[in-house]
Amino acid sequence: xxxxxxxALKQLFPSGRKFPFFTVISMLGVALGVMxxxxxxxxxxxxxxxxxxxxxxxQGEVQLRDRGFIEDVGALQKKVAQVPGVVATxxxxxxxxxxxxDRKPAFPVIQGVDLDSVTxxxxxxxxxxxxxxxxxxxxxxxxxxxxxxSIGARIGSKVEVYSPLLLERMxxxxxxxxxxLTVVGIFEIGHQQLDSSVVLVTLRLMQDLYGLxxxxxxVNVKIxxxxxxxxxxxxxxxxxxxxxxxxxxxxxxxxxxxxxxLQLEKNMIFFLLTFIIIVAAFSVMSSLLISVxxxxxxIGLLGALGGKPRHVAACFCFQGFxxxxxxxxxxxxxxxxxxxxxxxxxxxxxxxxxxxxxxxxFYQFSQLPSHPVRGDIIMxxxxxxxxxxxxxxxxxxxxxxxxxxxxxxxx
Amino acid sequence: xxxxxxISARGLTKSFLSGDRRIEVLRGVDLEVAAGESVSIxxxxxxxxxxxxxxxxxxxxxDTGTLAWAGAPVEADRRAAFLGIVFQSFYLIPEIxxxxxxLMASRIIQVPGAAERARAKxxxxxxxxxxxxxxLPAQLSGGERQRVAVARAxxxxxxxxxxxxxxxxxxxxxxxxxxDLLLGLCRETGTALVLVTHNAAHAAKCARGLRLRxxxxx
Ligand SMILES: Nc1ncnc2c1ncn2[C@@H]1O[C@H](COP(=O)(O)OP(=O)(O)OP(=O)(O)O)[C@@H](O)[C@H]1O
Ligand SMILES: [Mg+2]
Numbered sequence: 001x002x003x004x005x006x007x008a009l010k011q012l013f014p015s016g017r018k019f020p021f022f023t024v025i026s027m028l029g030v031a032l033g034v035m036x037x038x039x040x041x042x043x044x045x046x047x048x049x050x051x052x053x054x055x056x057x058x059q060g061e062v063q064l065r066d067r068g069f070i071e072d073v074g075a076l077q078k079k080v081a082q083v084p085g086v087v088a089t090x091x092x093x094x095x096x097x098x099x100x101x102d103r104k105p106a107f108p109v110i111q112g113v114d115l116d117s118v119t120x121x122x123x124x125x126x127x128x129x130x131x132x133x134x135x136x137x138x139x140x141x142x143x144x145x146x147x148x149x150s151i152g153a154r155i156g157s158k159v160e161v162y163s164p165l166l167l168e169r170m171x172x173x174x175x176x177x178x179x180x181l182t183v184v185g186i187f188e189i190g191h192q193q194l195d196s197s198v199v200l201v202t203l204r205l206m207q208d209l210y211g212l213x214x215x216x217x218x219v220n221v222k223i224x225x226x227x228x229x230x231x232x233x234x235x236x237x238x239x240x241x242x243x244x245x246x247x248x249x250x251x252x253x254x255x256x257x258x259x260x261x262l263q264l265e266k267n268m269i270f271f272l273l274t275f276i277i278i279v280a281a282f283s284v285m286s287s288l289l290i291s292v293x294x295x296x297x298x299i300g301l302l303g304a305l306g307g308k309p310r311h312v313a314a315c316f317c318f319q320g321f322x323x324x325x326x327x328x329x330x331x332x333x334x335x336x337x338x339x340x341x342x343x344x345x346x347x348x349x350x351x352x353x354x355x356x357x358x359x360x361x362f363y364q365f366s367q368l369p370s371h372p373v374r375g376d377i378i379m380x381x382x383x384x385x386x387x388x389x390x391x392x393x394x395x396x397x398x399x400x401x402x403x404x405x406x407x408x409x410x411x
Numbered sequence: 412x413x414x415x416x417x418i419s420a421r422g423l424t425k426s427f428l429s430g431d432r433r434i435e436v437l438r439g440v441d442l443e444v445a446a447g448e449s450v451s452i453x454x455x456x457x458x459x460x461x462x463x464x465x466x467x468x469x470x471x472x473x474d475t476g477t478l479a480w481a482g483a484p485v486e487a488d489r490r491a492a493f494l495g496i497v498f499q500s501f502y503l504i505p506e507i508x509x510x511x512x513x514l515m516a517s518r519i520i521q522v523p524g525a526a527e528r529a530r531a532k533x534x535x536x537x538x539x540x541x542x543x544x545x546x547l548p549a550q551l552s553g554g555e556r557q558r559v560a561v562a563r564a565x566x567x568x569x570x571x572x573x574x575x576x577x578x579x580x581x582x583x584x585x586x587x588x589x590x591d592l593l594l595g596l597c598r599e600t601g602t603a604l605v606l607v608t609h610n611a612a613h614a615a616k617c618a619r620g621l622r623l624r625x626x627x628x629x
């Protein structure tokens with residue numbers, strides 16, 4: 001090992017000292033910054049990932065819509081099925097209804113799903129908490145969990161559904177009775193808004209409630225594993241022909257604004273938290289500067305022994321690098337440790353403060369998600385090591401500028 | 412070849428600017444030291460002894476005059492192999508043990524191998540510190556530290572050792588022992604020695620004695 005690297009190591013970890021206090025404190029500063037970055041980007045990534053998952057799980061990866069209704073959905077489905085990358089399709093209809101259970105009203109979004117094909121596209125059964133998707137028929141309904149709770153419905157309860165068609169008919173002095181449906185299932189996606197305002201019925205019932213005949217509102221498409229949703233959507237659009245008004249949109253395209261905000265938010269957090277590392281780097285710099293001043297005479301001696309100024313500089317730069325490296329490794333360990341324990345920590349915290357409800361309502365999630373992305377982690381590692389090494393640069397420059405004669409004279 | 416002096420200085424002058432006053436410290440110093448010769452330099456405090464050693468060691472440049480190491484021009488890159496320096500206040504590196512401090516002199520030139528390690532061990536033993544080789548400088552007495560510094564100065568088998576008041580921080584008895592060790596080792600290895608000292612007895616042990624006054628040897 002060249003002498004400057006050797007000496008850098010020895011100055012950070014002196015022989016015969018079990019606990020290198022100053023080194024550990026400097027590393028801890030960097031480590032805390034890295035830990036916060038890891039935790040924050042992973043949790044942000046987790047939110048983003050869950051939201052994406054939820055969008056895909058409830059809409060499919062590609063969605064087809066026409067300007068109005070899609071009349072001949074069977075033909076459309078056959079055509080789309082030919083497009084490479086398409087695995088399955090399922091038609092849907094959607095709208096808003098009023099729902100009543102024991103005189104408690106609610107105004108959920110209603111989704112009509114095609115029982116034969118829906119699970120090939122959307123993993124609905126994964127989210128059914130009570131009951132069974134196969135029990136759903138034209139006289140039954142599946143409620144989201146929070147909605148069921150708020151109107152006091154459970155499996156077997158009867159609910160009344162008023163569709164906008166009823167109001168339409170009322171204007172013509174016709175009287176239509178609300179549909180009585182039996183609750184056969186309760187689902188929970190884990191997203192506050194979806195869990196409190198969505199109900200599922202069969203497509204046939206929905207067409208009936210809305211007077212659609214055989215028309216639907218759109219078709220959800222599942223694409224092959226690993227295929228690019230944007231590319232498949234493009235292929236579908238091309239296959240439709242010029243005169244068709246049917247439009248395929250990938251979920252990325254459909255939620256562009258939302259995903260952009262999500263990414264922006266994550267970048268902002270990354271940017272802001274990087275300052276923690278910069279602050280830590282400043283403390284590394286000041287402690288290295290102090291060390292240069294404290295070691296002025298030794299630096300003079302190294303020069304007198306024949307050490308070159310640039311090697312003296314390298315000695316201090318390397319110390320910055322080592323502190324950065326050690327701090328980063330420690331910070332990664334602390335960060336992933338904190339992520340592993342996050343839900344226990346939150347449980348204890350919310351139990352102490354009794355704020356579990358608030359957390360779920362405010363953040364839309366019942367658990368703190370985490371989804372570390374390799375690119376983010378590499379970015380954090382590179383940033384913190386580079387910044388720490390740069391922090392060693394000014395002390396190194398000071399040390400290299402010392403003239404041996406003057407350094408040795410200093411008392 | 413053996414007649415070439417280890418060091419030869421002609422008309423060295425050096426002055427320092429102190430505020431707006433120029434202090435002329437050296438006003439024309441001539442010095443020749445032959446291989447293996449020991450020379451003592453005495454002089455009052457502030458007479459320029461340390462300044463002269465800095466010029467001889469190439470750490471500082473003279474205002475005028477010429478200086479040659481073994482007949483060749485002074486170059487910073489040659490210093491580590493050509494000469495060893497012993498300072499009044501030891502200047503050991505506190506983070507590493509005695510042996511590593513000795514080895515440091517060679518480490519600066521190249522990554523040390525087995526031969527260098529063996530030599531460092533031998534030198535530590537030669538200065539009577541084999542029991543203390545793994546002690547940190549803080550765990551050594553002043554005399555022991557200066558012996559480590561002597562061993563370090565000898566590490567690269569230099570042609571010349573420059574010693575600036577090596578006993579200045581030591582008590583009389585310890586100082587005598589260090590000087591005897593230094594002179595003995597130089598004689599043994601044929602190394603020339605320039606010894607700056609205030610101590611007449613130490614100066615007398617050298618082959619030649621010089622006195623610096625008013626910027627010249629008298
Ligand atoms: N870098 C400098 N700047 C200004 N003056 C200096 C500098 N170096 C030395 N001097 C002056 O030069 C003179 C000689 O200093 P030097 O250190 O060589 O004396 P010395 O003979 O070694 O004294 P001592 O026996 O006390 O060690 C002193 O007056 C000192 O103030
Ligand atoms: Mg002096």
